[in-house]
Amino acid sequence: MVLEKQYSFMMPKHVIAGPDSINEIVKLVKSFGADKVLMVTDKGVWNTGLVDKPIKLLTEAGIGVEVINDVPPEPEIKQVEELVKRARDFRCDMVISIGGGSAMDTAKIIAALMVGKKSIKEIMEAAETIEKGLPTLMIATTAGTGSEATPNAIVTIPEQGLKVGIVSRNFMADYVILDPMLTVKLPPAITASTGIDALAHAIECFISKKANPFSDMLALTAIRLICSSIKTAYTTGENLQARHNMILGSFYGGMCIASSGTTAVHALSYPLGGRYKIPHGVSNAMLLAHVMEFNKDLIVDKLSRVAFEMEIEVGAASKDEVADKVIEGLHSLVRELNIPSDLRQYGVGKKDIDTLVEEASKVTRLLDNNPKVLSRNDMEKIYKKLF
Numbered sequence: 234m235v236l237e238k239q240y241s242f243m244m245p246k247h248v249i250a251g252p253d254s255i256n257e258i259v260k261l262v263k264s265f266g267a268d269k270v271l272m273v274t275d276k277g278v279w280n281t282g283l284v285d286k287p288i289k290l291l292t293e294a295g296i297g298v299e300v301i302n303d304v305p306p307e308p309e310i311k312q313v314e315e316l317v318k319r320a321r322d323f324r325c326d327m328v329i330s331i332g333g334g335s336a337m338d339t340a341k342i343i344a345a346l347m348v349g350k351k352s353i354k355e356i357m358e359a360a361e362t363i364e365k366g367l368p369t370l371m372i373a374t375t376a377g378t379g380s381e382a383t384p385n386a387i388v389t390i391p392e393q394g395l396k397v398g399i400v401s402r403n404f405m406a407d408y409v410i411l412d413p414m415l416t417v418k419l420p421p422a423i424t425a426s427t428g429i430d431a432l433a434h435a436i437e438c439f440i441s442k443k444a445n446p447f448s449d450m451l452a453l454t455a456i457r458l459i460c461s462s463i464k465t466a467y468t469t470g471e472n473l474q475a476r477h478n479m480i481l482g483s484f485y486g487g488m489c490i491a492s493s494g495t496t497a498v499h500a501l502s503y504p505l506g507g508r509y510k511i512p513h514g515v516s517n518a519m520l521l522a523h524v525m526e527f528n529k530d531l532i533v534d535k536l537s538r539v540a541f542e543m544e545i546e547v548g549a550a551s552k553d554e555v556a557d558k559v560i561e562g563l564h565s566l567v568r569e570l571n572i573p574s575d576l577r578q579y580g581v582g583k584k585d586i587d588t589l590v591e592e593a594s595k596v597t598r599l600l601d602n603n604p605k606v607l608s609r610n611d612m613e614k615i616y617k618k619l620f
Contacts, residue, residue: 240445242492243405244382245371250411250481252473255372258287258329259294261408265368267326269297271347273316273340275304278332278374283415287331287372299323301343304336307396307506307513309389313339314353317346329370331415333427334378334513337371338386341404344369353388356399363401371406374415376466376479377427377514379434379487381409394508394592405491411484413476421467425570426514428463428479432456433517434486436525436539438493440532441602448493451485456542458482460566467570497607498524500599501615504592511579518572522563523618524603527611529556531604536560576619586616 249257262270270291274284279302291298301319305312320328320343328347330340342353345366356363371381380386384404389396419427435455438448462478469475498520505516529536536556540547545562547555567574576582581589590612594600600607607615 240443240447240492242447243384243402244488244491245406245409247407248409248411248484251477252412252414254410254412255287255415256290257410258370258372259290259296261370261410262291262296262327262329263294265327265407267296267368269299269323269325270327270329271320271323271325271343272298272300273304273328273330273336273343274300274302274332275306275336276302278336281418283374284331287329299325304332304339306335307389307510308335308339309391310353313342313388317343317353320347325367327368327370329372331372331374333373333375334380334387337373337378337380338388340369340371341386342388342399345401345403356401357388357397360399360401363399363403365403368407370408370410372410372412372415373480373483375419375423375427376416376476376483377430379431379483379485379490381406381411382484382487383490385490389507391507393595394504394588395595396503396507398598409484411480413473413480416476416480417471417473419470421470422571424467424470424479425463425572426512426518427483428459428466428514429518429521429567429570429572430514431479431483431486432459432463433498433521434490434495435459435482436521437495437498438486438489439539440525440528440535440604441493441496442604443493443602445492448489451492452489453538453542455482455485455489456539458485460543463566464569494602495599496524496603497527497600500596500603501589501593501612503596504589505576505581508588508592509579509581511576515572518567519574519576519619520615522560522567523615525563526560527607527615528603528605529560532556574619583617583620586613589616
């Protein structure tokens with residue numbers, strides 16, 4: 234790699250990983266001198282009982298716990314505003330999130346806005362004004378978004394049919410717990426879609442125009458961990474080694490985002506989630522191979538590295554043939570995991586393509602990272618492949 238620009242890397246201050254690492258929660262909270270914490274999660278995680286143990290550990294240690302347990306999936310800006318209002322009434326010393334990306338992203342915003350009087354709209358318009366808020370602890374219960382490792386928070390703006398990312402180094406978590414035990418009961422369909430989301434992060438960050446030695450190292454490791462374990466995690470959820478590899482691969486994918494950035498896969502995915510409520514991992518899975526095929530002529534060398542980490546047999550194939558094997562390997566993986574690949578299953582028709590293109594074209598933050606410029610006609614052709 235010929236370096237022509239500076240690059241940087243940031244990550245949470247302290248990460249504890251491994252089976253039963255949730256038991257460290259009291260020590261982490263006490264290290265901040267917190268007497269009262271706000272726990273942010275969603276109904277799905279709450280109903281599984283995954284929050285019961287950490288609450289019990291904290292309360293037995295004399296730490297007060299307030300709970301917001303109804304973060305919606307893909308939360309809209311008005312919904313997050315309401316949660317911020319509720320959180321401000323609790324007057325807590327620290328924010329803990331247990332869940333997937335929506336819960337963690339919401340917790341980041343809450344922690345930042347519980348100090349000061351800024352609104353979400355204000356920080357969306359000027360993310361550089363975000364100050365360091367309350368200390369945060371992120372506890373992942375899926376192996377997908379990697380949000381626990383990123384400075385990003387995503388909110389949906391329904392009137393625009395888009396999800397928008399707010400990015401600030403002050404969103405970076407203070408502490409992270411990666412306990413694979415929290416993911417062993419994850420349903421197969423969610424294991425699959427969130428796992429492909431994590432894989433998309435790694436591959437996109439590897440081919441991104443912002444890729445650098447930090448992100449490359451993490452991306453390649455993430456690809457290897459995920460591709461070697463996702464099928465086992467999908468079929469045999471109690472396999473702890475597979476679950477550990479997946480949650481670690483997801484975390485590495487999040488760290489890639491913090492150093493590099495995702496590309497056209499996520500840009501074209503955002504309208505599918507923002508307007509049609511298609512689960513984020515599913516929409517990324519639909520798009521991943523098609524976007525790599527579009528980029529192929531500019532990333533053949535990188536796809537050769539991806540092939541090695543995916544353990545694809547290449548023999549004496551040319552670089553172009555290896556790239557094709559990677560693209561077909563991604564298609565095959567999505568099929569084996571039974572992830573939907575047709576937008577019609579979600580009520581989206583070809584008549585909606587113009588709207589999708591219009592909205593995706595606004596996601597310049599990610600489109601600018603893509604190695605190859607996408608015209609509106611290019612986007613239209615990619616969307617048509619999803620029918």
